[in-house]
Amino acid sequence: MSGMPDTTDAEGLTVGQVSARLDVTVRALHHWDEIGLARPSLRTPAGYRLYTAPDLERLHRIVVYRELGLGLDKIRAVLDDAATDVPAALRAQRAQIAARIDRLRQLGAGLDRMIDAHERGLLLTAEQQAAIFGPGWNPDGPVQARQRYGDTTQWRQYAERSASRxxxxxxxxxxxxxxxxxxxxxxxxxxxxxxxxxxxxxxxxxxxxxxxxxxxxxxxxxxxxxxxxxxxxxxxxxxxxxxxxxxxxxxxxxxxxxxxxxxxxxxxxxxxx
Incomplete structure (x- = not known):
């Protein structure tokens, strides 16, 4: 997460300066201003946005919550709605992240199996192969087939079936x-x-x-x-x-x-x- 920015600039910071300090795009800052989530308190005589120390503190909190995965509407409620149960909102977000992590782990395991299937063909031990295909089965056969046919469409189709079988x-x-x-x-x-x-x-x-x-x-x-x-x-x-x-x-x-x-x-x- 981003560290708390230096807010010693008494006259305010421009959009570009804030973008650099918080590692947030200028486009995002403009959008947050337009929807009223984080509006700058000052303007230059030419109409350019200037952000004060309190503005930067609010922006910092928005960045933190956004990195935690909260949507902008939820961030607005956490910052502005006194009735919002912040710990409950954060716990709900943590549960969503935990579910996402579990799903990513499953996807990672699936990718590992797919990689193995493309490289080895059969995802079975030598003992399992012998039990299924008979004692005359050559456990090196799938590897030899991969060496011979590994660059073909049919090997890829075979591997995709093998990965989930x-x-x-x-x-x-x-x-x-x-x-x-x-x-x-x-x-x-x-x-x-x-x-x-x-x-x-x-x-x-x-x-x-x-x-x-x-x-x-x-x-x-x-x-x-x-x-x-x-x-x-x-x-x-x-x-x-x-x-x-x-x-x-x-x-x-x-x-x-x-x-x-x-x-x-x-x-x-x-x-x-």
């Missing part, structure tokens, strides 16, 4: 993925043909489940299907569900894309289709 919610995501993979394996076993209504429904279900990470367009899904087949790690994962599932799923996705006018051979990582 609890372990229980991640468990629900993992359960959805497991159910989808079982359904894919069962469909392959039963001879479901890529391009059939049932196969196209599974392709749409895959997009819906994958939206837990980030929105997935059909073109992007084609690119994923291609990666699932070609990447040794992904291929091994899907082929462990059913031998040949990675290739079958790629064919299923390609056929679903053709039904929507997309040529899988020329599909790119396009977010719009």
């Amino acid at each position: 609890t372990p229980e919610e991640w468990q629900a995501v993992a359960d959805d993925v497991a159910r989808l993979e079982r359904a894919l394996g069962e469909a392959m076993d039963s001879g479901v043909t890529p391009g059939s209504p049932e196969a196209n429904h599974l392709a749409e279900r895959h997009r819906e489940v994958f939206a837990s990470y980030f929105p997935l367009s059909r073109q992007m899904q084609v690119c994923l299907g291609r990666m699932y087949e070609e990447d040794p790690g992904f291929a091994a994962h899907y082929d462990a569900v059913r031998p040949g599932l990675a290739t079958w799923f790629r064919r299923l996705v390609d056929a679903a894309a053709r039904a929507h006018g997309i040529d899988p051979d020329t599909a790119t990582w396009d977010e719009d289709r």
Whole structure:
């Protein structure tokens, strides 16, 4: 808070001098004068404002209360209304400040989680990851994904979801993925043909489940299907569900894309289709 100003200038201080002493803008001083909150007691022959020692004392009190967060109407009541319970008004202001501080702390914690999510992907311990995603899960996978995709829109979308997701919610995501993979394996076993209504429904279900990470367009899904087949790690994962599932799923996705006018051979990582 501002210290009490030197008020030894017997002839009064100009607006500029008061502004410098109290660290208040000239515009604020003019406004307080116009609304009758802090009017200067003197004027020069040319009509310029001059503030006396009592004027500065009032201004100092206004600055103090304003720094405490009181609005101008409340400050006027504290200074001029004898019926105002000043301690009660200050306690109410303190309660508002305490609530604001608590909210800022929550925002700070949220920012910390968002930063961590953008840098690490999953905000889960290695033990939590193993419990949720299974013992074969690689806890370094999210960091490796960040190194590979950290500058993409999809990583940012994934991080934003991850920042607010609890372990229980991640468990629900993992359960959805497991159910989808079982359904894919069962469909392959039963001879479901890529391009059939049932196969196209599974392709749409895959997009819906994958939206837990980030929105997935059909073109992007084609690119994923291609990666699932070609990447040794992904291929091994899907082929462990059913031998040949990675290739079958790629064919299923390609056929679903053709039904929507997309040529899988020329599909790119396009977010719009």
